Amino acid sequence: MRSSVARKVDVLPSYAFIHYLIMRNLPSGHFGTLERGSIVALVVASKKLSKFDPKTFLSTMDGGRKIEAFHKKQTIFAQGDSADAVFYIQKGRVKLTVVSKIGKEATIGILDEGDFFGEGCLTGQTLRLCSATATTDCSVMKIDKKSMMEVLHRETSFSEMFVAYLLARNIRYEEDLVDQLFNSSEKRLARILLLLAHFGKDGKQEIVIPKMSQESLAEMIGTTRSRVSFFMNRFRGMGFVEYGGGGLHVHSSLLSVVLHD
Numbered sequence: 001m002r003s004s005v006a007r008k009v010d011v012l013p014s015y016a017f018i019h020y021l022i023m024r025n026l027p028s029g030h031f032g033t034l035e036r037g038s039i040v041a042l043v044v045a046s047k048k049l050s051k052f053d054p055k056t057f058l059s060t061m062d063g064g065r066k067i068e069a070f071h072k073k074q075t076i077f078a079q080g081d082s083a084d085a086v087f088y089i090q091k092g093r094v095k096l097t098v099v100s101k102i103g104k105e106a107t108i109g110i111l112d113e114g115d116f117f118g119e120g121c122l123t124g125q126t127l128r129l130c131s132a133t134a135t136t137d138c139s140v141m142k143i144d145k146k147s148m149m150e151v152l153h154r155e156t157s158f159s160e161m162f163v164a165y166l167l168a169r170n171i172r173y174e175e176d177l178v179d180q181l182f183n184s185s186e187k188r189l190a191r192i193l194l195l196l197a198h199f200g201k202d203g204k205q206e207i208v209i210p211k212m213s214q215e216s217l218a219e220m221i222g223t224t225r226s227r228v229s230f231f232m233n234r235f236r237g238m239g240f241v242e243y244g245g246g247g248l249h250v251h252s253s254l255l256s257v258v259l260h261d
Contacts, residue, residue, distance in 0.1 A: 064150075067142075075132070076132040083118065089112065190255075
């Protein structure tokens, strides 16, 4: 017997399914894990994404969009701002953060070129639940809510691509919950570094991650800065990572920490 989710997908129109996925993602989590099952699911979703070029398509939309440039550390939108548009990263990296009522800040995501954010407005969200800040110089396309909804209804290829994107991200968030509940902070840190390095994407085995504070890494994995410092020194001593070239080199050997039981 099929699950209730599978039955729900059968009867939902494409846009309603997008709404369902977005609601599943609110509030959003940190990052996902790199378990074998997750990798397979993400690869399937990424293959679907590769059939459609959103950057080219969005660049040809008639109205309802504009390109904005943001410098490093510049705020794109703040928690509590009006939610009236979806954003697409053309170039650069963006950090999503939330602040609690007592002023404690947590990093909930690091987004790269090709990622969407701010899609909560499509579900009727009127205020931003998080803040978005450029961590590098960025070029971001801002698509107003009305135009985004129209193109999702009208353009099947774009709608399918957007669904695949949300599915892949939802998988990461669900796996992240398991990661937080059952895995050590050392393993969570290793996974975060591999995800930031896009390990395995397009055949990449290692990459340089732009400089990121240990405080931000600690927020993402739910531990203290001192623990992150301890593990980073251990990783460097074992040759899993190394500093230089304006960032952090993450080697494929770090995967051994993730796969070790």
